[in-house]
Amino acid sequence: MAILCGSDLSAASIEALAISIALATRRGDTEVVVLHVVDPAGLENGAIDQQFAMQKAALEAIVAKQSNPGRLELRAEVRVGPPDQTLAGTAETEGCDLVVIAAASTAGGSLIQLGTTAQRVVALTTVPVILVRDPAPWLAFARGERTLRVLLGIDDSPLCELGIQWIKALRAIGSVDVVLGAIYYPDDACARYGLEFNSLLDVDPELEKLIARDLLRRFGEGGHGALVARAKRGLGRIGDHLLELARDEQVDAIIVGTTQKTGLGRLGSVSSVIVHDAPQSVICVPPGAAISATSLPTMRTALVATDLSSFANRAAPYACAVVPADGTVHVLYVASEDLEFDEADTTRQLERLVPPSTGRRVVTHIVRADDPAVAIAQTAARMAVDVICIASHGRSGITRALVGSVADKLLRATRLPVLVLRPS
Numbered sequence: 001m002a003i004l005c006g007s008d009l010s011a012a013s014i015e016a017l018a019i020s021i022a023l024a025t026r027r028g029d030t031e032v033v034v035l036h037v038v039d040p041a042g043l044e045n046g047a048i049d050q051q052f053a054m055q056k057a058a059l060e061a062i063v064a065k066q067s068n069p070g071r072l073e074l075r076a077e078v079r080v081g082p083p084d085q086t087l088a089g090t091a092e093t094e095g096c097d098l099v100v101i102a103a104a105s106t107a108g109g110s111l112i113q114l115g116t117t118a119q120r121v122v123a124l125t126t127v128p129v130i131l132v133r134d135p136a137p138w139l140a141f142a143r144g145e146r147t148l149r150v151l152l153g154i155d156d157s158p159l160c161e162l163g164i165q166w167i168k169a170l171r172a173i174g175s176v177d178v179v180l181g182a183i184y185y186p187d188d189a190c191a192r193y194g195l196e197f198n199s200l201l202d203v204d205p206e207l208e209k210l211i212a213r214d215l216l217r218r219f220g221e222g223g224h225g226a227l228v229a230r231a232k233r234g235l236g237r238i239g240d241h242l243l244e245l246a247r248d249e250q251v252d253a254i255i256v257g258t259t260q261k262t263g264l265g266r267l268g269s270v271s272s273v274i275v276h277d278a279p280q281s282v283i284c285v286p287p288g289a290a291i292s293a294t295s296l297p298t299m300r301t302a303l304v305a306t307d308l309s310s311f312a313n314r315a316a317p318y319a320c321a322v323v324p325a326d327g328t329v330h331v332l333y334v335a336s337e338d339l340e341f342d343e344a345d346t347t348r349q350l351e352r353l354v355p356p357s358t359g360r361r362v363v364t365h366i367v368r369a370d371d372p373a374v375a376i377a378q379t380a381a382r383m384a385v386d387v388i389c390i391a392s393h394g395r396s397g398i399t400r401a402l403v404g405s406v407a408d409k410l411l412r413a414t415r416l417p418v419l420v421l422r423p424s
Contacts, residue, residue: 171223
C-alpha cells in the first residue's frame with residue numbers, strides 16, 4: 001500500500017510530506033504519492049497550462065529536497081480538476097490506504113484550507129485521512145522518538161470498529177497511548193444497565209465504572225502503548241464533550257468515524273465539530289475504508305435466558321459450545337413481578353442446565369420484570385457477557401402479533417450478538 005500526501009506547496013504541506021515519508025518508512029511501504037491539484041476554476045486554457053508547468057516544477061523541487069532514509073519512491077503528481085474530488089479520486093485509483101494533508105495553510109489559494117477543501121475531502125474519500133495540525137508529535141512518533149497519544153471516541157456504530165482496527169494497526173508499528181472516550185447520558189446509560197436513574201447532573205461512580213469496563217473490553221488487547229478508559233457525562237453536543245476530553249487528556253490526535261451522510265456528502269455532526277474545531281490533528285476513518293482486522297472478537301462469557309421450558313432450556317448447550325472450557329455461562333430466569341414461585345428450587349433447576357462435566361463456570365440469576373427482553377438485555381450488559389443465547393418459539397402470523405416475540409424484542413434492546421435457537 002501507499003500513502004497519498006496532498007500538497008499546496010506551502011510550508012504546512014511540506015511538513016505533511018515529511019510525516020508521510022516517516023510513516024511510510026516506519027510501515028515498510030515502497031511509495032509515497034505527492035499530489036498537487038491545479039484548480040481550473042476561473043482560469044483560461046493558456047493560464048491552466050502555465051500554472052500546471054510552474055507548479056509541477058515547484059512540486060518536484062520540494063520532493064527532491066526531502067530526506068528519504070529508506071527505499072521509498074517519492075512520486076510527484078500534478079493534476080487538473082476540483083481539488084477535493086481530484087484528491088479523493090486519486091487516493092482510490094492509486095490504491096492508497098492513507099491520505100495525509102495539512103489541516104490549515106496560510107498559502108494563497110490553498111488546496112487544504114481548514115473548513116473547506118479538507119472537510120470536503122474527508123466527506124468524499126473512502127480512505128482514512130490524517131488532518132495534520134501539529135506535525136511535531138507525528139514526526140517524533142514515526143521516528144521512534146516518542147509515544148503518540150490519541151483519543152478514540154467509542155460508541156456502538158460499525159464505524160467505531162473501523163477506528164479500533166485502524167489504531168491497532170498503528171500500535172503495531174509504534175508506541176501509541178490510547179484514551180478510550182465515551183460520552184454518556186445518565187438516563188440512557190442507566191436504562192441500558194438496568195440501574196436506578198437519579199440525576200442528569202450528578203456523576204454515578206457505579207455507572208461510570210461499568211462504562212469504563214466495557215470500553216476496555218470493546219477495544220481488546222494488542223499493540224504498544226498504554227490504554228485508559230474515560231467516561232464523560234454528556235449535557236450538550238457529543239463533539240464538544242470529546243473536544244473537552246481531548247484537552248483534559250492532552251492528546252496529540254483525535255480519531256473519529258465519518259458518517260458521510262447522503263445528499264451533499266456532508267459529515268456527521270460529531271465528526272464535523274471535531275474536524276472544524278479540534279486544535280489537535282484529526283484522523284478520519286470513513287465507512288468505506290478497507291481496513292483489515294488485526295484481532296478477532298473473543299467469546300468467553302455467554303448468557304442463557306430461559307423460562308425453564310424444555311425447548312428454552314436447549315439454548316444452554318449452545319452457550320457451552322460458544323465459550324471455551326474455562327469460560328463462564330450465566331443462566332437467567334425472568335419472572336413477572338407478581339409471580340409466586342420457589343426461588344431456591346428455581347436456582348437449582350438453572351444450575352442443572354449446565355452440567356459440571358462441561359467445566360464451564362455457572363452463575364445463575366433470577367430477575368423480576370414485566371418485560372423479559374429488556375431484563376435480558378440489561379442483565380447481559382451488567383454482566384459484561386460476550387453473547388446471548390436464547391430459544392425462539394417461532395410464533396408467526398396473528399399469534400406473533402398478539403403475543404409478541406421475546407427474541408425479536410431482544411434483538412432491538414441489546415447491543416450484543418444474539419444466538420437464536422429456532423424450532424426444527
